Amino acid sequence: MRFVDEFREPELISKAAEEIRRLARTERRYRMMEVCGGHTHAIYRFGLKDILPENIELIHGPGCPVCVLPMGRIDDGLSIAQQSDVTFAAFGDMMRVPGTQGSPLEHKARGMDVRIVYSPSDALKLARLNPEKHVMFFAIGFETTAPSTALTMMRAKAEGIRNFSVFCNHVTIIPAIRAILDSPDMRLDAFIGPGHVSTVIGCRPYEWIAQNERKPIVVSGFEPLDMLQSIVMLLRQLSAGEAKVENQYKRVVPWEGNRAALRAMAEVFQLRPYFEWRGLGFISQSALRIKDKYAEWDAEQRFAVPGIRVTDPKAAQCGEVLKGVLKPHQCKLFGRECTPEHPIGALMVSSEGSCAAYHNYEHRKAAMVTLNSVA
Numbered sequence: 094m095r096f097v098d099e100f101r102e103p104e105l106i107s108k109a110a111e112e113i114r115r116l117a118r119t120e121r122r123y124r125m126m127e128v129c130g131g132h133t134h135a136i137y138r139f140g141l142k143d144i145l146p147e148n149i150e151l152i153h154g155p156g157c158p159v160c161v162l163p164m165g166r167i168d169d170g171l172s173i174a175q176q177s178d179v180t181f182a183a184f185g186d187m188m189r190v191p192g193t194q195g196s197p198l199e200h201k202a203r204g205m206d207v208r209i210v211y212s213p214s215d216a217l218k219l220a221r222l223n224p225e226k227h228v229m230f231f232a233i234g235f236e237t238t239a240p241s242t243a244l245t246m247m248r249a250k251a252e253g254i255r256n257f258s259v260f261c262n263h264v265t266i267i268p269a270i271r272a273i274l275d276s277p278d279m280r281l282d283a284f285i286g287p288g289h290v291s292t293v294i295g296c297r298p299y300e301w302i303a304q305n306e307r308k309p310i311v312v313s314g315f316e317p318l319d320m321l322q323s324i325v326m327l328l329r330q331l332s333a334g335e336a337k338v339e340n341q342y343k344r345v346v347p348w349e350g351n352r353a354a355l356r357a358m359a360e361v362f363q364l365r366p367y368f369e370w371r372g373l374g375f376i377s378q379s380a381l382r383i384k385d386k387y388a389e390w391d392a393e394q395r396f397a398v399p400g401i402r403v404t405d406p407k408a409a410q411c412g413e414v415l416k417g418v419l420k421p422h423q424c425k426l427f428g429r430e431c432t433p434e435h436p437i438g439a440l441m442v443s444s445e446g447s448c449a450a451y452h453n454y455e456h457r458k459a460a461m462v463t464l465n466s467v468a
């Protein structure tokens with residue numbers, strides 16, 4: 094398959110790994126953050142960590158939107174659905190995310206009308222087909238998914254569909270990176286830039302990271318060769334004492350972003366003054382709210398939102414893992430109380446969550462090695 098097989102070619106992967114070993118100076122450590130949850134997943138899935146020299150450390154960033162959503166927002170969304178007899182529609186990866194009174198799936202088992210949808214327009218279709226019901230779409234994601242929510246709301250307005258609304262939890266990536274860089278316990282040398290988000294925002298918004306913070310950043314694809322090439326590009330910059338934005342994922346990411354998608358977002362959304370992120374606290378101008386001209390389709394303006402604030406269970410260390418301060422297996426609950434079957438934190442639910450990725454690939458691999466050595 095074009096664009097996949099050629100980026101999994103063993104010979105090219107060996108060459109890239111060799112180049113990484115040649116460029117990485119043995120007397121120093123390199124701490125590189127992959128911002129995007131999709132990259133975290135790829136690192137574990139393809140075992141990339143195992144072919145990197147020991148002195149290159151990949152730090153998992155806050156780029157999994159399900160993981161960074163505080164539990165209170167899940168409670169708020171479910172509470173709207175409960176109080177107002179509303180159909181709660183959301184993507185599948187939200188379904189097992191725990192709220193204080195259980196996940197959306199558990200609420201469904203108790204009788205709430207909870208539906209899995211594959212897109213916001215599926216939720217709008219539900220509203221069209223069920224005019225006696227109100228369908229609320231629980232919108233989540235970075236700039237990657239925000240345009241499709243915006244376009245769906247524009248369609249709802251144009252068609253005059255009034256039994257549909259959006260509970261907006263869209264967040265923006267740049268303020269989160271800024272918060273990471275401002276964090277006193279974080280020391281990073283470089284960034285592997287998010288591939289999906291950048292298809293919409295392009296590469297320009299990262300320029301301050303290179304110019305002001307003097308950190309190289311390479312926007313990367315998700316195949317093994319993409320990621321290794323990105324690490325080669327970062328090492329070349331670090332060796333030359335440079336800090337610039339580069340685009341490894343040119344086959345998908347336009348430097349200027351997707352103007353039509355950005356226009357749709359600008360039509361429907363504006364920045365919130367601040368928004369709470371799990372693990373990172375309140376970050377100013379880090380999320381989107383719906384503009385007043387779309388108030389009729391904004392669940393937060395149509396319904397009473399309790400504004401629930403919840404702290405994570407005391408022993409859960411999701412915040413530290415999200416900031417890259419701890420590795421998933423260093424959380425006290427990892428693999429014992431918190432597993433993909435019984436998740437305590439959202440990082441163990443989403444396929445892009447670092448705890449789920451670590452559990453599904455690294456943890457199982459370690460268990461196999463132990464079993465084989467016993468046998």
Ligand code: SF4
Pocket residue numbers: 408409410411412414421424425426427428431436437438439440441448
């Ligand atoms: S193991 Fe569970 S509780 Fe611990 S950080 Fe991961 S998701 Fe959070």
